[in-house]
Amino acid sequence: MDKALGNKIPEFNKKPGGAGGSGLAGLSSFGSGDHRSKLEIVVIILVAVVIIGGSEILLRLFNVPQYIIPKPTQIVTALFTEWHFLWPHIVITLYELLTGFFIGGSIGFILAAVITQFPFVEKVVTPYILLLVTTPMLALVPLLILRFGFGSEPRIIAVALASGPMVMINAATGFRRVDLAKIALARSFGASTLQIFTKIRIPMAMPMIIVGLMVGSIFGLLTAIGAEMVGGAEGLGNRLTYYSALIRMPQFFAIIFLLATIGISIYIFFFWLGKKWASWEA
Amino acid sequence: MTKTKMAIHSATKFYETRSGSTHALDNVSLDVREGEFLCILGPSGCGKSTLLWSMAGLHALSGGEVKLGSETITQPHPEIAMIFQDANLLPWRNLAKNIALPFELKRKPPDQARIDSLLERVNLKGFENKFPRELSGGMQQRASIVRSLAVDPSVLLMDEPFGALDAFTRDEMNLLIQEIWMETRKTIVFVTHSISEAIFLADRVVVMSARPGRIASIYDIDIPRPRPVDIQTKPDFIARVLEIKGSIDNGRGAAAGLAIT
Numbered sequence: 001m002d003k004a005l006g007n008k009i010p011e012f013n014k015k016p017g018g019a020g021g022s023g024l025a026g027l028s029s030f031g032s033g034d035h036r037s038k039l040e041i042v043v044i045i046l047v048a049v050v051i052i053g054g055s056e057i058l059l060r061l062f063n064v065p066q067y068i069i070p071k072p073t074q075i076v077t078a079l080f081t082e083w084h085f086l087w088p089h090i091v092i093t094l095y096e097l098l099t100g101f102f103i104g105g106s107i108g109f110i111l112a113a114v115i116t117q118f119p120f121v122e123k124v125v126t127p128y129i130l131l132l133v134t135t136p137m138l139a140l141v142p143l144l145i146l147r148f149g150f151g152s153e154p155r156i157i158a159v160a161l162a163s164g165p166m167v168m169i170n171a172a173t174g175f176r177r178v179d180l181a182k183i184a185l186a187r188s189f190g191a192s193t194l195q196i197f198t199k200i201r202i203p204m205a206m207p208m209i210i211v212g213l214m215v216g217s218i219f220g221l222l223t224a225i226g227a228e229m230v231g232g233a234e235g236l237g238n239r240l241t242y243y244s245a246l247i248r249m250p251q252f253f254a255i256i257f258l259l260a261t262i263g264i265s266i267y268i269f270f271f272w273l274g275k276k277w278a279s280w281e282a
Numbered sequence: 283m284t285k286t287k288m289a290i291h292s293a294t295k296f297y298e299t300r301s302g303s304t305h306a307l308d309n310v311s312l313d314v315r316e317g318e319f320l321c322i323l324g325p326s327g328c329g330k331s332t333l334l335w336s337m338a339g340l341h342a343l344s345g346g347e348v349k350l351g352s353e354t355i356t357q358p359h360p361e362i363a364m365i366f367q368d369a370n371l372l373p374w375r376n377l378a379k380n381i382a383l384p385f386e387l388k389r390k391p392p393d394q395a396r397i398d399s400l401l402e403r404v405n406l407k408g409f410e411n412k413f414p415r416e417l418s419g420g421m422q423q424r425a426s427i428v429r430s431l432a433v434d435p436s437v438l439l440m441d442e443p444f445g446a447l448d449a450f451t452r453d454e455m456n457l458l459i460q461e462i463w464m465e466t467r468k469t470i471v472f473v474t475h476s477i478s479e480a481i482f483l484a485d486r487v488v489v490m491s492a493r494p495g496r497i498a499s500i501y502d503i504d505i506p507r508p509r510p511v512d513i514q515t516k517p518d519f520i521a522r523v524l525e526i527k528g529s530i531d532n533g534r535g536a537a538a539g540l541a542i543t
């Protein structure tokens with residue numbers, strides 16, 4: 001049965017892309033090899049070359065000092081020469097992000113699934129979730145450091161606290177969309193409560209669950225970086241403070257570049273997941 | 283005398299809502315004969331869906347009972363399948379997976395031979411990989427008929443299944459369901475608010491009146507089968523439509539009179 005369910009996943013890919021919207025809609029055409037999408041890729045690359053090359057030329061032309069804005073070539077050089085110093089910090093930041101997001105996301109998802117079944121409980125709990133959503137979890141980091149020290153734990157907790165409520169609030173919106181006719185359909189074929197949950201409620205909530213995971217993981221990344229800037233001696237956030245204190249701007253911008261890459265990768269991943277599991281709602 | 287397939291004894295149903303209580307069914311008693319095509323006809327809001335949902339075991343009655351043979355129906359029964367308005371396919375599943383849903387829920391492997399022959403029968407072979415939004419309303423409803431017949435129930439409950447379709451598709455679907463009924467001899471309870479659809483399909487038409495939902499009258503339709511679509515333009519057919527329409531209008535008049543006193 002689970003296998004049968006899994007089989008449907010490739011079929012989501014078969015049909016031509018339709019979902020999208022933002023500037024990343026062009027991603028959907030990377031896979032297919034038709035003429036139009038090739039042209040799109042050429043244009044995308046051309047624009048990137050013009051922007052990067054243009055800033056290189058302008059920075060050279062106006063002799064902007066490196067400690068104000070480094071040239072793209074200097075940033076790339078720094079990325080390569082410092083790589084063996086940088087990658088352990090990448091690993092640490094990703095570890096904090098993934099662990100915290102996994103913990104926070106799981107709790108958020110389960111809470112959303114359970115709470116939406118009990119309207120009264122939902123009313124009682126929602127204000128606290130809103131409080132967690134709107135309070136920057138960074139504010140708690142100094143407190144967490146006092147309690148847990150300068151290791152990864154306080155940052156993992158901060159990431160979980162930042163991403164969990166985001167996942168929860170979006171997933172809850174999804175779970176609240178009850179379609180009585182579809183539930184009646186499943187019941188008429190003898191579905192159990194658990195089957196109604198796995199075969200009707202979860203698929204129906206899936207588009208919002210994926211939105212929650214995306215927003216939650218981006219918030220988690222911001223919180224991880226912020227927490228590393230507050231204290232400790234590791235992680236990309238810590239490197240930002242370190243290099244800016246030394247006014248080593250090429251290295252500083254190399255880390256900004258790495259952070260942007262992580263953020264965009266997260267976006268692309270969930271965009272792809274959405275196409276796979278939630279494209280029926282295009 | 284034919285056997286009784288399902289029996290409804292003094293079915294009464296109140297809906298309790300915040301704005302008060304609605305008396306949806308009042309003391310409805312009805313025998314559904316084995317293998318008959320029964321149409322339940324009535325204006326919207328007269329309790330047709332309420333009655334059908336009770337027969338499907340999807341909700342409880344406030345009073346009375348529904349029986350399938352000797353069993354009392356208090357929850358969905360494998361012998362009874364329901365077909366809903368606007369097909370009610372799951373948009374995230376393709377056609378094949380939609381049809382496999384009942385088997386998944388019952389934890390059985392799908393009866394692929396039966397499914398294939400049904401798909402062939404309703405002209406949906408080759409569309410298994412399509413998603414509901416890629417299919418027309420008629421195709422969706424045909425798929426939902428296959429989904430229900432695939433598990434081989436003996437009773438089909440249909441709640442205004444073709445109400446959302448255009449007139450042409452509706453005629454096609456009526457012919458199809460007539461043929462399916464003649465081939466399978468399932469017991470079909472078919473809810474509609476169209477008088478001519480009811481007469482075209484039914485062995486018996488049960489007319490309901492509203493507020494509270496009651497059975498107003500029952501008509502035997504002895505037109506021989508197969509009935510062609512153009513039968514609906516024949517004088518005899520039109521006379522039957524007018525007879526039922528007249529009784530409904532009279533009923534309304536009486537109800538209005540009651541309301542004044």
Ligand SMILES: Nc1ncnc2c1ncn2[C@@H]1O[C@H](COP(=O)(O)OP(=O)(O)O)[C@@H](O)[C@H]1O
Pocket residue numbers: 297298299304305306324325326327328329330331332333
């Ligand atoms: N879930 C419900 N809660 C409250 N009232 C309902 C509910 N379902 C139906 N009703 C009311 O019961 C009456 C009969 O409804 P229904 O059985 O849907 O009629 P029909 O199918 O003939 O249009 C209507 O007045 C309707 O408003």
Ligand SMILES: [Mg+2]
Pocket residue numbers: 330331332441442
């Ligand atoms: Mg109805």
